[in-house]
Amino acid sequence: MRNEGLSVYLHVPFCAGKCGYCSFYSEPPEAGDVAAYLDALAAEIALWRGLLGPLSPRTLYVGGGTPSLLSPDEWGRLIALLEGLGDWSRLEEATVEANPSSLSDGLLNVWRASFFTRVSLGVQSLDDAELETLGRRHDAKLALEAMERLARSGLRMSVDLIFGIPGQTLRSWAASLRGVLDAGARHVSAYQLTLEPDTPMGLRSPVLPDGYPLYRYTQWFLPRRGFTQYEISSYAPPGGECRHNLAYWRQEDVLALGPAAWGYLKGRRYANPGTLDAYLEAAGRNFPEAKTAGERLGPRARGVEAAILSLRTRWGIDRADFAERWGVPLLKEIEAVLMAIPPHLVRADERSLALTPAGMRVGNAIWSEVLCLL
Template sequence: MVEVRREDWEAGGFGLYVHWPFCQAKCPYCDFNSHVARSIDQGRWARAYEAEIARAGHEVPGRVLRSIFLGGGTPSLMEPETVEAVIGAARGAWGFSNDIEITMEANPTSVEAGRFRGYRAAGVNRLSLGVQALNDRDLQRLGRLHSAEEAAAAFGIARDTFERVSLDLIYARQGQTPEAWEAELREALGLAAGHLSLYQLTIEEGTAFGDRFAAGKLRDLPDEDRAADLWDITQRLTEAAGLPAYEVSNHAAPGQESRHNLVYWQGGDWVGVGPGAHGRLTLGGVRTGVETERAPGRWLQMVEQGGTGESARERLSEVEAAEERLMMGLRLADGVEMGRLGALPELAGRAEALTGMGLVSHEDGRLRTTAAGRPLLNAVLRELLA
């Protein structure tokens, strides 16, 4: 009997990420590749996505697709027919797993909420709703176009329409006290979403918030002590509600974890399609990073001229691939298999030192951050990859 060698990427599976680059407005904290456009020819974009997905299907044929993620930008500005075309192209390129997860990011404005049923009919079975805050004052500060009332209405429609719904919130906002965050998080948990993505506000260069911060105009952000208090509240309340953190910023009831994001964190392969999308493919046994053209008009033109929307490819060395597996895998509460990190020979000794400090554990062949180490993940990684 011939033994079939399992490639490393199969530990995480295979997914498809589709980037929709358009928004109604640019949020001041956002550093994603998003653009405001007066008009969008949805038919042209659907055909371009179909062409790029078909091309990828020829390059990596015979795989089983575990997940599709429609991200952005604001994918809920896509027409349901465009979404249906994307999903149909993916079905033509690869086989679907029996329990494939097809996620769309959405904003809870009333116009988009009215489209939810069309997206479900197109094949979307999971919605990630970008609420970000549950009060109007902070929604306005974050540059959001919806109200708290609209968010609640959109969530109700989403919960009635899709099999699974995730709710996104940003905390550690300007002037936010631990008491205010605890009340807001309890309200979010009361909505009965099976998955919560809870991100601490980060100030990124090149954003409107970044410019305000540099000019000293973004005041009353939490200091380290208050940020630590907010983190502790987040872990305590989600754990008590049955939605423990399975990843640094993501919390879910058992079985409600994001399968697509697990492809990333578990070191799987994924195709990235659309302006600014990134992919990871194992080609000829070599982990390969793929980047696409960021400018929407240029990307569309490149694809329509019969070429590719890609802008660069990079073959990762075994060390680089192992470092990436470590950085992504340690985000998970379940950690990463040490057997997949053999290209990092000094890792075991460094991990032993951090184990003695109570920041990581090494049990059952897996390396994990502890409850004390998880909020210090960046510092832990710096020590492990020194």
């Protein structure tokens, strides 16, 4: 029986070196690491194919790390391994992350010749001083050249940007936004800089500027260029939303592959071994914890989580759907919490409950109120 509607996330754990703000698991590859990783990935894919049967993925997202650090030949093998999961004929979207410093025409040709449809490019800024502050390995010129190369490839271009960088101004942020749109970006993810204590920048504890005016400007500017804010950090023209990310916000099943990848299957949230060494060791034992590791939430916790995830999006909580899945009593509790919040922050009608643009600017505080229902 074909498992349809599933999304797949694959983590590539290699990068040239840590950026100052990065808290995701990655490390520079040593000799033999990529080959060993691909061998372990082959074992993991065979395991899940045996457990779940042939899959028919709806979306695929390859993140990292820096997936574009792999060579075209290594990517050829990786794609062949993914094809072994099952039937890809119903795939709606496949995304791969890339950095300007390692994006090549060879990689773009490999991706375009397979099932990939879009590339998420980590531009982060088009200001050289800001890129240096972040510890990026490219400058604005290289980022613009990478976007030009990507635009010529025919693959859809999504761009990541960061605001709230030390020394950043509204003028420089506006220039970065204009620059990526002019270069052909059809999806923008705009993230406020946050620093985990174990990151290089976090250890230095720099003073971060107030991100509020930059976020508010983004909400003002991008809609004037035809982009809709469909999620707290995500903007795209109607129909250009990242379908894979929507799978998370809609609490749909996501199969996790690779070290440090997180998945969600039939109400169970789980994480793969957190380092390459641990992942290779687990592969040698045929991933004995694959079926049992993780956290299985109860119905109430899953319902509260579903509400918070829905409130991240412009569609919000569909009242009828939520009541059917999680019950009218829990819906009434959530309504009571949201109705106690200042009305300019929440949009409520007979069909749905959603945050307004102003509400999205203080989303963390609102989600915390809903979380108190647990």
